[in-house]
Amino acid sequence: xxxxxxxxxxxxxxxxxxxxxxxxxxxxxxxxxxxxxxxxxxxxxxxxxxxxxxxxxxxxxxxxxxxxxxxxxxxxxxxxxxxxxxxxxxxxxxxxxxxxxxxxxxxxxxxxxxxxxxxxxxxxxxxxxxxxxxxxxxxxxxxxxxxxxxxxxxxxxxxxxxxxxxxxxxxxxxxxxxxxxxxxxxxxxxxxxxxxxxxxxxxxxxxxxxxxxxxxxxxxxxxxxxxxxxxxxxxxxxxxxxxxxxxxxxxxxxxxxxxxxxxxxxxxxxxxxxxxxxxxxxx
Amino acid sequence: xxxxxxxxxxxxxxxxxxxxxxxxxxxxxxxxxxxxxxxxxxxxxxxxxxxxxxxxxxxxxxxxxxxxxxxxxxxxxxxxxxxxxxxxxxxxxxxxxxxxxxxxxxxxxxxxxxxxxxxxxxxxxxxxxxxxxxxxxxxxxxxxxxxxxxxxxxxxxxxxxxxxxxxxxxxxxxxxxxxxxxxxxxxxxxxxxxxxxxxxxxxxxxxxxxxxxxxxxxxxxxxxxxxxxxxxxxxxxxxxxxxxxxxxxxxxxxxxxxxxxxxxxxxxxxxxxxxxxxxxxxxxxxxxxxxxxxxxxxxxxxxxxxxxxxxxxxxxxxxxxxxxxxxxxxxxxxxxxxxxxxxxxxxxxxxxxxxxxxxx
Numbered sequence: 001x002x003x004x005x006x007x008x009x010x011x012x013x014x015x016x017x018x019x020x021x022x023x024x025x026x027x028x029x030x031x032x033x034x035x036x037x038x039x040x041x042x043x044x045x046x047x048x049x050x051x052x053x054x055x056x057x058x059x060x061x062x063x064x065x066x067x068x069x070x071x072x073x074x075x076x077x078x079x080x081x082x083x084x085x086x087x088x089x090x091x092x093x094x095x096x097x098x099x100x101x102x103x104x105x106x107x108x109x110x111x112x113x114x115x116x117x118x119x120x121x122x123x124x125x126x127x128x129x130x131x132x133x134x135x136x137x138x139x140x141x142x143x144x145x146x147x148x149x150x151x152x153x154x155x156x157x158x159x160x161x162x163x164x165x166x167x168x169x170x171x172x173x174x175x176x177x178x179x180x181x182x183x184x185x186x187x188x189x190x191x192x193x194x195x196x197x198x199x200x201x202x203x204x205x206x207x208x209x210x211x212x213x214x215x216x217x218x219x220x221x222x223x224x225x226x227x228x229x230x231x232x233x234x235x236x237x238x239x240x241x242x243x244x245x246x247x248x249x250x251x252x253x254x255x256x257x258x259x260x261x262x263x264x265x266x267x268x269x270x271x272x273x274x275x276x277x278x279x280x281x282x283x
Numbered sequence: 284x285x286x287x288x289x290x291x292x293x294x295x296x297x298x299x300x301x302x303x304x305x306x307x308x309x310x311x312x313x314x315x316x317x318x319x320x321x322x323x324x325x326x327x328x329x330x331x332x333x334x335x336x337x338x339x340x341x342x343x344x345x346x347x348x349x350x351x352x353x354x355x356x357x358x359x360x361x362x363x364x365x366x367x368x369x370x371x372x373x374x375x376x377x378x379x380x381x382x383x384x385x386x387x388x389x390x391x392x393x394x395x396x397x398x399x400x401x402x403x404x405x406x407x408x409x410x411x412x413x414x415x416x417x418x419x420x421x422x423x424x425x426x427x428x429x430x431x432x433x434x435x436x437x438x439x440x441x442x443x444x445x446x447x448x449x450x451x452x453x454x455x456x457x458x459x460x461x462x463x464x465x466x467x468x469x470x471x472x473x474x475x476x477x478x479x480x481x482x483x484x485x486x487x488x489x490x491x492x493x494x495x496x497x498x499x500x501x502x503x504x505x506x507x508x509x510x511x512x513x514x515x516x517x518x519x520x521x522x523x524x525x526x527x528x529x530x531x532x533x534x535x536x537x538x539x540x541x542x543x544x545x546x547x548x549x550x551x552x553x554x555x556x557x558x559x560x561x562x563x564x565x566x567x568x569x570x571x572x573x574x575x576x577x578x579x580x581x582x583x584x585x586x587x588x589x590x591x592x593x594x595x596x597x598x599x600x601x602x603x604x605x606x607x608x609x610x611x612x613x614x615x616x617x618x619x620x621x622x623x624x625x626x627x628x629x630x631x632x633x634x635x636x637x638x639x640x641x642x643x
Contacts, residue, residue, distance in 0.1 A: 035424035037371075037431070086620045093620050095369050095427050096566055099559050100616035105610030106556065114602040207606075211555050215435045218428045227425070253443035256436025263429050264417045 007248040008241065013134035014216075015240020017139040020234035022197040022224060023219025024143065024189040029226040031185040032106045034087055035100040038078065038098040039217070040210035042106030043197025043256040046071030047205055048109055050198060066195045075190020084182065084235040098177060110207045137199045144192060151188075161185060201250050212256060216243060221257040223266050305621075320491045324484035331480045340472050344544065345584055347476040350483040351540040353580035357490050357573055358533025363562065364570040365494060367506030367525035369423070372430030373561050373619025375437045376531040378553035380407045380538030385454035385548040396459075398540060400482060407535020408528055411639075415527035419520050422509075424545050434558045438550035453549030456542065479540050486536055490574055495527060502526050556609060563616040580628045586611065 021039065028036045046067040054063025078101055085093035124132035152158035164169040164181035172178050200213045220239040224231025242253045242262065290434050311319065331350075335343055359373050383406045389397045392401075418429050441448040448454065458475070469477070493499055501522045504512040513519045564583045569575030587608045594604040619626055 023535035029385060029424075035428060037427070079616065081497070082617055085619070089620075089624065091423055092363070092367065093624065095424060096562065097617060097620055099371070099562065100613045100620070103559055103563060103609050103613030103616065105608040107611075111603045111610060114600075115605060181286075185393075204532060208554070208556075211435050217431050222425060222428055230430060251443055253439035256432060257568055260429060260432040260436055263425075264421075267421050268417075269423055 003248065005123025007244045010134065011146060011241040011244025012237060012238070013137050014200075014244065015237040016138045016219075017196050017200045017213065017241050019214045019233045020141045020144065020192050020199070021032065021235045022220035023148070023220040024192040024196065025217065026190040026224075026226060026229050026232045027148075027185055027192070029221075030181055030229075031161070032087065032094075033091075033137075034083075034094045035218070035221075035226065036098050036189065038083075038101035038105070039189075039193045040197075040214040042071045042193045043079075043201070043210050044109050044207065045074050046174070046194035046200040047120070047197040047209075048113055051113075051118060054120075061213075064198060066200055068191055071194025071197070072187050075193070076187040080187035082181075082194050083186075084179070099264050113207075115174055115207055117206045120202050120205050140195060140199070144195060145229075148188065148192075149229075157184070160240045164237065208235040211249050213254055215259055216240070219263050222263050225270075245247045251282045288638050300357060302467045307465055315334060316495050316624045317488070320488040321431035321485075323470030323491075324488040327484050327487075332477065335476055339372060340470050343472040343476040344565070345471070345588070347472070347540075348546045348584045349478040349571060349580045350476070350479040351537040351544070352561075352583050353576050354483045354486045355442070355511055355534050355537035356561055356568070356583075357487055357576035358537070359528040359561055360497075360525050360570065360573055360576050361490055361494055361502075361533070361563050362530035363565065364504065364572075364575070366502035366523055368523060369427040369524065369562075370527070370530065371427050371431045371562065372433035373530070373534050373553070374555070375430075375552045376407055376410060376534035377538035377541070377557070378437055378548075378550075379531075379537030381542045381548040381553070382454065384536075384539035384542040385456050388456040388458060388542075389454060396478065396543070397410065403539035404532050404536050404565050407538075408532045408609060410526035410535070411531025412524070415524040415531070417529070421425060421525050431555070431558075434553075434555045435527065436574075438553055441550045449587050451550060455547045455553075455617075458543050475544050477479070479544060481541060482536065486572070490529070498522065498525065505595075527612045560612055563612045567612070567615050567619050568625055569631075571625055572628050574631075575626055575628045612613075 014107075021043075024039060026037055028034055049061035049070045050060075050067035052063075053066040054060050054109050057063065081098055082101065083094070086097040124136055134250035152162060159182060160171070160176045161181045163174070164176050164178040165185070168178050171181075196213075197210065198219070200211055216239050217236070222235075223239060224233070224235025239259065239262070243259065246255045246258045284579055305313070314483035331346065335346060338346075355373065355377055359370065361369055362370055365519070368581075375610075380403045383403045387394060387402060414430075414433065421429055421531065441453065442450050459591060462474075494502075501512070501517045504515065504517055505519055505522055509519055537555075538548075565575060567582055568579030577617075590607050590611065591604050594607060623629055625632070
């Protein structure tokens, strides 16, 4: 029973991280119908920035802020100058261009910092049941989710972003700068990915460190429905708990394949995720 | 100018059904497509054998690498370029083939190579049927996501079943070289390169026959418009699963050949980066044609070699040497998508068309 509580608590903490990644995927998918496979790239750039800046300045928090800033900037620039001109040609190209970004980021990080693991600590103690690091993950992801909800729901920027995603043509006619809104969406998404990277990467970082984390993030997004931010958060927590139990009771190597089974099962029953509404499509 | 005009005049009446004397080009077209592709395959094998005879041992191994990489990418081309399904898990099927081969050679040494290769194809086909049937209802980014999970998750099994699959050290096997009567004539690597290429050209002939036949036409119809294809009576789900299975079988066979040449199968070969590199190389080579797979395989094998030579010449670090090919593939991928969506083969085709129109 004790073990079950342990697994539940650590599952919730990692579930918060998967929820953040899923949320970051959903923001972009809602705006452009594109699954951003370059998401681990942004987290990777962010966390390596932090790992470089923090020892130089002697402060974890300066590194933390640098990571979020650089991650956000990379996301916005990548959307504006690389993804946008290519993604509008076809859905296939849209997927492939984000994979290209991922290859560049993984290889680039390996070229500069090496393929071997680096130690990079948390700001908090991460040992024990519901450690301070776990609490920080839950609180920071929760805060970001609430802030994001407020921005989308209550600010003029959020209204414009929703309009641009929902009816780009009509929004453009009403004076919304649709392109700028797309870039803003990617910037938000990259910010959250950078935060998730800072939470998920340590204590050891390497160019492939986010492959598995991203797999769970995408599982969470798919389970919750790529179209639904609330679904992403619920999906993240469910996947976090599920993977924690599978790793704890059956072995960590099986967790990824369990995620695959989960994705296939959910999508076979509900092709657009649990919390999706069925939509009519015009042929 | 004048010769081509007379040629055209001569050709015009010949194409009528009444005529008996046909040009070689038409006689070639009239052959059944499997036979045509087998003849092309035999020709390719002759060319490769000739090249092998004039080059050294090291080149033979590189040729073999080009061969199995090309088979794998050609399978991916049929799936992505042909049926429009994006698989990020092609490396996983290479891994299934590779481990099957290593287990067969290690545990059942009495089986001949041909039986091993057939068994590898069977196992990879079964795996393809399982994954393909499970993912048949997924489309676009969902399928890409699911296959990505497969590519990331599958190598973990080697750690889970450590005694059986060898953990991170993988499996090492010894494969036989040339048979006794060829011992003086061919080195072991040259023999292996020949075996690889014989298998590869047969595999490519099968893929080309599928791609130019009815199945390939149905796949392209689904790729272009799934709804319209379904309305025209094409069984969409079944065709997509068949495309997935054929691609998996090609990938598995390629993995088996890789183990036959290299003698090892380790999880560190079959990473997500491998699957992504295969897809990136395919886009570079030209996603619209099976020829793209040839340029892609040459790029995968030789780019790496040239880059590591260049890196050593500038005495840069090992980190740069290991990662430069990945970065370059990423950069080239984005440039190609932006400026040349049909890849290297598209450029060649355009040049060819310009040359032909220039002559007329």
